[in-house]
Amino acid sequence: MFSKACEYALKIMIYLSSVQSEGRLAGLKEVASSIDSPEAFTAKILQQLVRANLLQSLRGPNGGFRVVDRPITMLEVVNAIDGDRIIRGCVLGLDECSSVHPCPAHNNFVVIREQLKGVLVNTQLADLKDGVISGNSFLKV
Numbered sequence: 001m002f003s004k005a006c007e008y009a010l011k012i013m014i015y016l017s018s019v020q021s022e023g024r025l026a027g028l029k030e031v032a033s034s035i036d037s038p039e040a041f042t043a044k045i046l047q048q049l050v051r052a053n054l055l056q057s058l059r060g061p062n063g064g065f066r067v068v069d070r071p072i073t074m075l076e077v078v079n080a081i082d083g084d085r086i087i088r089g090c091v092l093g094l095d096e097c098s099s100v101h102p103c104p105a106h107n108n109f110v111v112i113r114e115q116l117k118g119v120l121v122n123t124q125l126a127d128l129k130d131g132v133i134s135g136n137s138f139l140k141v
Contacts, residue, residue: 006081010078017129
């Protein structure tokens with residue numbers, strides 16, 4: 001559904017949020033290892049999340065990455081990595097697709113997109129983190 005980078009970004013955000021709840025930060029190597037992501041790819045995603053003001057990067061011996069101190073939705077993470085194409089883009093990849101000028105599949109996907117957007121807007125990072133901490137959900141098998 002999302003790009004591989006976006007999938008990793010969501011895992012990164014959940015992982016860092018759970019680590020923060022333990023009162024600590026995590027560095028690149030730990031994050032990459034914990035979500036089974038290549039380090040170089042993880043570094044690029046972390047940079048994007050910092051630029052999107054979803055993460056902070058702290059230097060020094062006790063440094064690492066931390067999630068900013070505010071509620072964050074899944075939609076914010078998805079938009080930071082993949083943009084809003086999943087919500088606004090054409091299913092067939094056409095440049096101009098709207099209710100005024102629809103592609104053949106447009107009307108079939110309007111409801112699905114609205115439902116997906118609702119889920120992304122209403123799902124908070126804190127809720128996902130809580131599932132991992134409680135052991136009800138997992139970041140890797």
